[in-house]
Amino acid sequence: MELVLKGFGEVVKTVTFRVRRYDPEKKEMPKYMEYKVPVQRGMTVLDGVLYIKEHLDPSLAARYSCRMGICGSCAMIINGKERLACQTQILELNKDLIKVDPLGNYDTVKDLVPDLNKLFKNHESVKPYIVREEAEPYGEYIQLPEEREKYALFTECIMCGACLSACPTMATDDLYLGPQALAQAYRYIADSRDAGFNERLNLLDSKHGVWRCHFAGACSEVCPKGVDPALAIQLLRGVLSKNVFIKYKQNPAKLGPERASIKEVL
Amino acid sequence: MRESKIMLLQYLTGLFILVLGTFHMLLLSVLAPTSNKVLYQYASTNHTLIGGTLYYSTVTAIYHTLLWGSIFELLLTFLVFHIFNGFRIILSEQFPGAKAEKVITYSMLILGLVIFIWGSRTIVLMLLQGGI
Numbered sequence A: 001m002e003l004v005l006k007g008f009g010e011v012v013k014t015v016t017f018r019v020r021r022y023d024p025e026k027k028e029m030p031k032y033m034e035y036k037v038p039v040q041r042g043m044t045v046l047d048g049v050l051y052i053k054e055h056l057d058p059s060l061a062a063r064y065s066c067r068m069g070i071c072g073s074c075a076m077i078i079n080g081k082e083r084l085a086c087q088t089q090i091l092e093l094n095k096d097l098i099k100v101d102p103l104g105n106y107d108t109v110k111d112l113v114p115d116l117n118k119l120f121k122n123h124e125s126v127k128p129y130i131v132r133e134e135a136e137p138y139g140e141y142i143q144l145p146e147e148r149e150k151y152a153l154f155t156e157c158i159m160c161g162a163c164l165s166a167c168p169t170m171a172t173d174d175l176y177l178g179p180q181a182l183a184q185a186y187r188y189i190a191d192s193r194d195a196g197f198n199e200r201l202n203l204l205d206s207k208h209g210v211w212r213c214h215f216a217g218a219c220s221e222v223c224p225k226g227v228d229p230a231l232a233i234q235l236l237r238g239v240l241s242k243n244v245f246i247k248y249k250q251n252p253a254k255l256g257p258e259r260a261s262i263k264e265v266l
Numbered sequence B: 001m002r003e004s005k006i007m008l009l010q011y012l013t014g015l016f017i018l019v020l021g022t023f024h025m026l027l028l029s030v031l032a033p034t035s036n037k038v039l040y041q042y043a044s045t046n047h048t049l050i051g052g053t054l055y056y057s058t059v060t061a062i063y064h065t066l067l068w069g070s071i072f073e074l075l076l077t078f079l080v081f082h083i084f085n086g087f088r089i090i091l092s093e094q095f096p097g098a099k100a101e102k103v104i105t106y107s108m109l110i111l112g113l114v115i116f117i118w119g120s121r122t123i124v125l126m127l128l129q130g131g132i
Helices: A045-056 A117-125 A145-156 A162-166 A168-172 A179-189 A197-204 A218-222 A229-242 A259-265 B003-026 B056-064 B066-094 B098-129
Strands: A011-021 A031-040 A075-078 A081-084 A097-101 A108-110 A139-141 A255-258 B049-051
Touching: A011 A045, A031 A045, A045 A097, A075 A162, A081 A162, A081 A218, A117 A179, A145 A179, A145 A229, A162 A168, A162 A179, A162 A218, A168 B066, A179 A197, A179 A229, A197 A229, A218 A229, A229 B003, B003 B066, B056 B066, B056 B098, B066 B098
Parallel strands: A011 A097
Antiparallel strands: A011 A031, A075 A081, A075 A097, A139 A255
16 A cells, blocks of 8 residues: 655745855855755755755855764754754754854865764864773673663764763863863763773863863754763763872773683583 | 972962952951941041041051961962962963973962062051051
């Protein structure tokens, strides 16, 4: 039986897209251009942008990949708020005019494509991986479900960069680590298997580290995955405060039985 | 000094300022050393100021006591640290970079010291001599 969705595929209304255009190579000031986009039910802002690219102006640049809110490539400022374009339904915005800007606090590669190097470098600097003393693990790291709960929320980050765009400290302080990197630092410090607290300490406890957050909470407000980086930063402050007068020693989880012995059992 | 130590001091001084600042303000009302607790007391016949909490001799009388002198000195210490460290943080965010931060840190340190010495001089002179 063929399933027919009422109104699906029909043009419901026409919406004006006001898109910020900027090409650094042309050495022109950024400008806004308007495009009329026929909207169907279920159409996302990313679909609208791609409609413009395919039918109205092929020179428009935008970054996207999965179209299902997993890769985080299509984060942009839509009607003044950082969102994933692929997860934002045009009709749900309930506006006749949709203003689309690239993410803020980044340089722009072209049009709606931000240069995310800052995000990736900051992320890399906090060692976003489990640090251990042994060079090579010989077995599994044992972790209880309740131990995983401590950082589970912060594993959801898809590195879309929306939090850095919304962060007011990022707007003034170029050297600030930013909510994404700080949340990921907490994610690994809170991990019972990790032993890298002291390795991350100098960076986190620096003049542009965890203490520069003003707790505006904009990062958590815009995060499309509900990661809540502001909470991670406050928890990180708690960890640093508790260990302010002592040299903190992080005791990592013990290694489980050797893999070879497990194979024998299986 | 690690930033976490500085920030812990920042928060603690903020808390102490709130407590000591409350005492400072209460000197105008509940803790005022005057019987009727009014700020200004005028003569009944004309408009001459003759007393009140903000009357010069009432104010200096407060400074003569070691307890209040110590409280004001503590309040000054906490205020100077809190204010100039706050300025350092704000300016470091506005002008990030190793060289700029060094200039900002030392400028705030010197300015803070100057204000602290000047304020302490006032408190000590009031305590010892009863006036400046």
